[in-house]
Amino acid sequence: MSITEILFWFLSVLAVGGAMLLVASKNPVHSILYLIITFFAVSGHYILLNAQFLAIVNIIVYAGAIMVLFLFVVMLMNLNADSEPPQKNRLLLYSGTIAGCCLLLVLVAALKQSSTTSQLVEMGGGDAGLIKNLGMALFSDYVFPFEISSVLFLSAMIGAVVISKKEA
Amino acid sequence: MPVYYYIFLSATLFTIGVIGVLVRRSAIIVFMCIELMLNAANLLLVAFSKMHSQAIGATHPTAATDAQIFVFFSMVVAAAEVSVGLAIIVLMYRNVHSVDVNFLNRLKN
Amino acid sequence: MNNILHIAWLIPFLPLVGFLVNGLGRNQLSKSISGIIGSGTILASFLLSVYVFLSVKDGNTHVAHYFDFINTGALKIGFDFQVDQLSSLFLLIITGVGFLIHVYSTSYMHDETPNNFAKYFAYLNLFVFSMLLLVLGGNYVIMFIGWEGVGLCSYLLIGFWFKNDNYNSAAKKAFVMNRIGDLGFLLAVFWLITKLGTTDYHTVFQNVSQLTSFDITCITLLLFVGATGKSAQIPLYTWLPDAMAGPTPVSALIHAATMVTAGIYMIARSNILFTMAPTTQTVIAIIGLATAILAATIALKQNDIKKVLAYSTVSQLGYMFLGLGVGAYTGAVFHVMTHAFFKALLFLGAGSVIHALHGEQDMRKMGGLKKYMSITHITFLLGCIAIAGIPPFSGFFSKDEILAAAFSSNPVLWVIGVLGAVMTAFYMFRLYTMTFLGNFRGTDEQQHHLHESPGAITFPLIILAVLAVIGGLIGIPEVFMHGGHRLEAFLEPIFRESKKIQGTHHLSHSTEYFLMAASVVGASIAIIFAWKNYKDYRYSTEENTGIARVLENKWYVDEIYSSVIVQPVRALGGFFTNVVERGIIDGIVNGVGRAVNYGSRQIRLLQSGQVGTYVLLMVFGILILFVIQLFL
Numbered sequence: 049m050s051i052t053e054i055l056f057w058f059l060s061v062l063a064v065g066g067a068m069l070l071v072a073s074k075n076p077v078h079s080i081l082y083l084i085i086t087f088f089a090v091s092g093h094y095i096l097l098n099a100q101f102l103a104i105v106n107i108i109v110y111a112g113a114i115m116v117l118f119l120f121v122v123m124l125m126n127l128n129a130d131s132e133p134p135q136k137n138r139l140l141l142y143s144g145t146i147a148g149c150c151l152l153l154v155l156v157a158a159l160k161q162s163s164t165t166s167q168l169v170e171m172g173g174g175d176a177g178l179i180k181n182l183g184m185a186l187f188s189d190y191v192f193p194f195e196i197s198s199v200l201f202l203s204a205m206i207g208a209v210v211i212s213k214k215e216a
Numbered sequence: 217m218p219v220y221y222y223i224f225l226s227a228t229l230f231t232i233g234v235i236g237v238l239v240r241r242s243a244i245i246v247f248m249c250i251e252l253m254l255n256a257a258n259l260l261l262v263a264f265s266k267m268h269s270q271a272i273g274a275t276h277p278t279a280a281t282d283a284q285i286f287v288f289f290s291m292v293v294a295a296a297e298v299s300v301g302l303a304i305i306v307l308m309y310r311n312v313h314s315v316d317v318n319f320l321n322r323l324k325n
Numbered sequence: 326m327n328n329i330l331h332i333a334w335l336i337p338f339l340p341l342v343g344f345l346v347n348g349l350g351r352n353q354l355s356k357s358i359s360g361i362i363g364s365g366t367i368l369a370s371f372l373l374s375v376y377v378f379l380s381v382k383d384g385n386t387h388v389a390h391y392f393d394f395i396n397t398g399a400l401k402i403g404f405d406f407q408v409d410q411l412s413s414l415f416l417l418i419i420t421g422v423g424f425l426i427h428v429y430s431t432s433y434m435h436d437e438t439p440n441n442f443a444k445y446f447a448y449l450n451l452f453v454f455s456m457l458l459l460v461l462g463g464n465y466v467i468m469f470i471g472w473e474g475v476g477l478c479s480y481l482l483i484g485f486w487f488k489n490d491n492y493n494s495a496a497k498k499a500f501v502m503n504r505i506g507d508l509g510f511l512l513a514v515f516w517l518i519t520k521l522g523t524t525d526y527h528t529v530f531q532n533v534s535q536l537t538s539f540d541i542t543c544i545t546l547l548l549f550v551g552a553t554g555k556s557a558q559i560p561l562y563t564w565l566p567d568a569m570a571g572p573t574p575v576s577a578l579i580h581a582a583t584m585v586t587a588g589i590y591m592i593a594r595s596n597i598l599f600t601m602a603p604t605t606q607t608v609i610a611i612i613g614l615a616t617a618i619l620a621a622t623i624a625l626k627q628n629d630i631k632k633v634l635a636y637s638t639v640s641q642l643g644y645m646f647l648g649l650g651v652g653a654y655t656g657a658v659f660h661v662m663t664h665a666f667f668k669a670l671l672f673l674g675a676g677s678v679i680h681a682l683h684g685e686q687d688m689r690k691m692g693g694l695k696k697y698m699s700i701t702h703i704t705f706l707l708g709c710i711a712i713a714g715i716p717p718f719s720g721f722f723s724k725d726e727i728l729a730a731a732f733s734s735n736p737v738l739w740v741i742g743v744l745g746a747v748m749t750a751f752y753m754f755r756l757y758t759m760t761f762l763g764n765f766r767g768t769d770e771q772q773h774h775l776h777e778s779p780g781a782i783t784f785p786l787i788i789l790a791v792l793a794v795i796g797g798l799i800g801i802p803e804v805f806m807h808g809g810h811r812l813e814a815f816l817e818p819i820f821r822e823s824k825k826i827q828g829t830h831h832l833s834h835s836t837e838y839f840l841m842a843a844s845v846v847g848a849s850i851a852i853i854f855a856w857k858n859y860k861d862y863r864y865s866t867e868e869n870t871g872i873a874r875v876l877e878n879k880w881y882v883d884e885i886y887s888s889v890i891v892q893p894v895r896a897l898g899g900f901f902t903n904v905v906e907r908g909i910i911d912g913i914v915n916g917v918g919r920a921v922n923y924g925s926r927q928i929r930l931l932q933s934g935q936v937g938t939y940v941l942l943m944v945f946g947i948l949i950l951f952v953i954q955l956f957l
Contacts, residue, residue, distance in 0.1 A: 067236075070236065071232055090255050102258075102262060102291075106258075110294075118247075118298075141239050147948065151951075152230075156223075169218070174266060176279075182285065200296050203296075204297070204300050211300065211303040211306075238940055239937075317937065321933065
């Protein structure tokens with residue numbers, strides 16, 4: 049087993065484990081921390097795939113900014129393990145789990161048949177995900193969507209401010 | 217490494233996100249699960265981009281770059297969505313002093 | 326030649342204009358103006374008809390195509406007018422007698438409000454218009470338009486005094502009875518279209534040999550069903566006596582000039598079809614004769630002056646159908662003409678009497694009017710003699726021609742026919758003597774107001790009386806005068822083809838003389854008998870018994886219809902309302918509603934408002950979609 053494969057399995061277990069703990073943990077603060085672990089694992093995957101730019105952005109935006117925002121909100125509301133009453137409807141609990149598992153089953157079964165699944169993924173090599181190439185693409189071919197996304201952020205910001213104003 | 221591994225990983229993460237949305241009642245956790253699902257999808261996109269750069273990179277040199285730009289924009293949108301979504305959750309908490317989504321059953325009538 | 330066709334459309338158009346002006350301006354027009362418009366348009370039509378008549382005398386037939394009425398690929402029906410001998414003769418009758426009735430109406434309806442007066446003339450004009458359209462139509466579809474039009478107008482006019490419920494039911498009865506017949510007509514037209522693809526008279530008559538005898542028999546029988554409705558034959562005759570509910574001039578118009586002659590016209594027009602269907606002819610002859618006798622017997626015991634005349638019309642129409650049935654088409658048309666004269670005369674005379682007595686129609690309360698109303702009396706007497714068939718009055722010639730044709734077909738028909746003629750003479754003179762002879766039996770107040778009717782009423786009476794007396798002279802039988810039957814010569818082009826098929830069988834002169842003598846003697850005896858019996862009629866409340874009572878109640882035909890047709894239909898209707906409608910249809914409709922209601926009440930529970938449930942269902946949906954998309 050090569051070092052890449054070892055890393056892949058390690059990161060996968062980390063991501064899946066983090067995700068499971070995120071769902072399972074009672075305390076929202078713990079959930080956030082587990083989610084951050086998952087995000088780091090995903091970023092690790094990006095690095096394995098030589099998508100360096102996305103790996104960095106993922107860490108900065110997701111694991112950094114967004115999760116900190118979550119953390120802030122949770123702490124602002126002073127949420128803890130007791131703030132969420134346990135799911136009373138057991139039926140919903142089981143059916144949700146079973147439905148999710150069915151979804152996974154169906155997805156895997158469906159995609160397994162596909163001819164593309166056996167194709168290999170370029171690990172480590174390739175310069176598509178380098179910051180230089182992405183930057184060139186972003187500021188040449190995709191400059192217009194890029195600028196538009198700034199408008200999106202502006203409107204999201206204004207929306208967030210308007211929504212959370214005390215008296216609208 | 218066959219792309220199948222990535223597909224399986226992404227599907228697993230996505231499914232965990234779905235289960236989380238289904239079984240948890242705290243709006244914050246539900247929201248985080250949604251983020252998780254988004255990430256699973258992003259991961260798969262990147263994996264596919266690398267797969268394609270391996271397969272058809274010679275004829276389509278920009279294919280992999282384009283795919284990753286797409287992931288970048290999906291992150292942008294996710295970030296915007298989070299800011300608004302969290303604002304809504306704060307508002308909800310301010311009104312009902314809870315983040316339990318089951319409180320939000322006004323649609324019933 | 327073409328200028329005839331250029332003016333032919335004016336003949337029905339003018340009454341239509343009159344209808345529109347009177348109908349739309351009924352709130353503005355004064356009585357005299359609407360009367361002048363109503364009568365004037367008919368007079369103009371009459372003058373045009375005379376012109377048309379004179380131009381077709383030499384045996385021309387003109388077909389005018391004005392525009393396409395229906396044009397759908399294979400089927401093409403034009404708005405055509407056909408001007409020939411038959412239609413021009415009917416034009417004269419309709420517009421001529423119609424005009425006199427219009428003039429008469431200006432006086433008769435004078436008590437109405439201006440609004441109603443104008444409405445009345447609008448209806449009359451529409452009636453004449455429809456009838457003219459019927460007669461002028463160059464194919465069966467245009468004829469059918471007029472056919473329906475007269476049905477509608479009869480409904481409107483019979484129910485003219487619509488505030489009276491009985492009158493309304495009479496109007497409805499007329500309409501419904503006519504509709505039954507119309508259905509037959511319509512089916513016949515459809516049959517013709519299916520088989521020949523056209524309804525133009527000349528095309529149909531030329532291609533008649535392409536039809537199988539079964540087709541011809543069915544088509545003619547269906548046409549005859551239509552004729553029984555419009556021309557009041559068994560079994561659809563009951564509307565005509567009830568149609569007396571309308572104003573008397575309307576009855577005159579229906580009975581003499583329009584409406585009831587439509588059936589005769591239609592059969593005479595399609596004479597070739599009928600000649601080629603001997604079975605239908607037999608049916609027509611038998612039904613015609615049966616109607617003639619049945620109506621005559623009923624008329625014997627009626628006390629309402631208009632009812633007697635109504636049944637007499639039914640009876641005379643029966644003779645016309647007898648004539649058609651035995652192939653005497655000329656005789657039937659001849660009788661239509663003479664009948665138009667004397668029946669219009671009798672109705673208008675009766676109207677004059679009713680007018681003088683302020684609406685009294687019961688003959689038992691009349692009597693002795695001879696002294697007060699001399700013009701009405703004389704003209705009425707002339708009309709009675711004419712209908713009774715005394716030579717040389719008009720009724721004699723036409724009726725004799727039909728009876729002679731019946732004799733050559735089957736002597737039994739003749740015997741029964743003469744019996745009916747004798748009865749006709751009897752009830753007409755019973756009517757005459759009860760009304761005009763003896764002493765007045767009404768109230769003193771009525772007697773005080775008795776007066777001769779004004780000029781607008783007596784003028785048409787005099788004209789019609791003259792026509793009733795001399796009208797028969799255009800059809801003098803061959804026995805009396807060679808070439809005397811001018812009408813036959815005139816109509817010869819119309820019936821030429823039928824004549825060829827029928828062949829000619831002449832009765833010997835002595836037989837013809839005998840036949841005439843027999844009917845004249847029979848009628849004379851009946852007249853004398855009636856005169857003797859009813860000259861000094863006294864009003865008595867004695868109930869009739871036995872056969873007289875049956876006759877007085879019109880053979881209980883209305884009651885039989887009621888119990889055989891109306892009641893079962895009502896019962897069926899009740900069944901449909903109560904069981905099918907309320908039980909099944911309402912059950913289904915309400916059941917669907919209830920099921921949806923119940924179901925939604927259950928399904929509503931799914932709508933818990935819990936976001937989790939929604940998401941769960943969404944996931945299930947995605948699952949199903951995936952499965953369908955990927956595995957199926």
